[in-house]
Every structure is written in C-alpha cells, then in structure tokens.
Amino acid sequence: MDQQLQLDQQQLVSAWQERLPSFMNEGDSYTVQADEGDQKSLLIHFNASGRQNYTLDFRCTYVDSREVAVNLIDVERAGQHTDERTDAVQQLAQRYTRQIHECAQELKGLTHS
Structure with missing residues (x-):
C-alpha cells in the first residue's frame, strides 16, 4: 500500500494555517510556509507570548x-540566537x-487518501 503523501504543498500550508490556531496557546502567533527545498516539509515559525520574546523555528x-518528524531548527530570544538547552526553551x-x-493528526484526513 502506498503511504506516500498525495497532497499539493500549498494546499498543505493552507490547511495548517487554518487548523494550527486551535492548538495554540492564547497570545502565541506563528507562520507556516512551504519548505522550498523539500516538497514533504513545512517550516513553522512560532512567536511565544510573554516577556521573553522567544521565537522557535521548526x-x-x-x-x-x-x-510527521518535527525538528527544532532555530531558537532566538529578542532577535538573538539563544541556547536551546535551557529549561524555558x-x-x-x-x-x-x-x-x-x-x-x-487533525489533518490526517487530508494527507491520508
């Protein structure tokens, strides 16, 4: 059985942009974009609410x-690269x-035909 992803990357980005807010904490914001280098990947950028000004890229x-495999790519605090090993991060x-x-999981209906 073919388990390959049968979905247009832009459709996937749109679906994520629509659904992700329902899982987010109030005050957090995010962007979702296609990974130009990999049709099966999305790049998700979170802006954490609160005074620390953390942003995390996955x-x-x-x-x-x-x-899905989720990898943390980058962490910044107030625009500066920061140590991702701290408890807060x-x-x-x-x-x-x-x-x-x-x-x-919520979008499985879209990605699993």
Missing part, C-alpha cells in the same frame, strides 16, 4: 501520510512539538 516533515519546544503533532 521543520515538520511528512515521513508518510500519517506521521525546552518547555516551549516540547509544547510546540506536541501542537504540531496534534495538528498533523
């Missing part, structure tokens, strides 16, 4: 039609990773 890659990264997985 690559969400469809392993197959049901499963780890907690944010875990939360956003969970939200990405939850959103991917």
Whole structure:
C-alpha cells in the first residue's frame, strides 16, 4: 500500500494555517510556509507570548501520510540566537512539538487518501 503523501504543498500550508490556531496557546502567533527545498516539509515559525520574546523555528516533515518528524531548527530570544538547552526553551519546544503533532493528526484526513 502506498503511504506516500498525495497532497499539493500549498494546499498543505493552507490547511495548517487554518487548523494550527486551535492548538495554540492564547497570545502565541506563528507562520507556516512551504519548505522550498523539500516538497514533504513545512517550516513553522512560532512567536511565544510573554516577556521573553522567544521565537522557535521548526521543520515538520511528512515521513508518510500519517506521521510527521518535527525538528527544532532555530531558537532566538529578542532577535538573538539563544541556547536551546535551557529549561524555558525546552518547555516551549516540547509544547510546540506536541501542537504540531496534534495538528498533523487533525489533518490526517487530508494527507491520508
């Protein structure tokens, strides 16, 4: 059985932009864009609410039609690269990773034909 992703990348971006807010904490914002280098990947940029001014960038890659691999690519605090091993960053990264997985699950109907 073919588990390949059968979806246009732009459709995927639109679906993510529509669904992701329902998993987000109030005050957080994000952008979703196509990964130009990989048809199966999306780049998701989160702006964490709060005084720390953290932004986290993730690559969400469809392993197959049901499963995504989520990788933290970059973390900045107030526009400066920051250590991603701190507790605050780890907690944010875990939360956003969970939200990405939850959103991917929600969109399974789109990606799994």
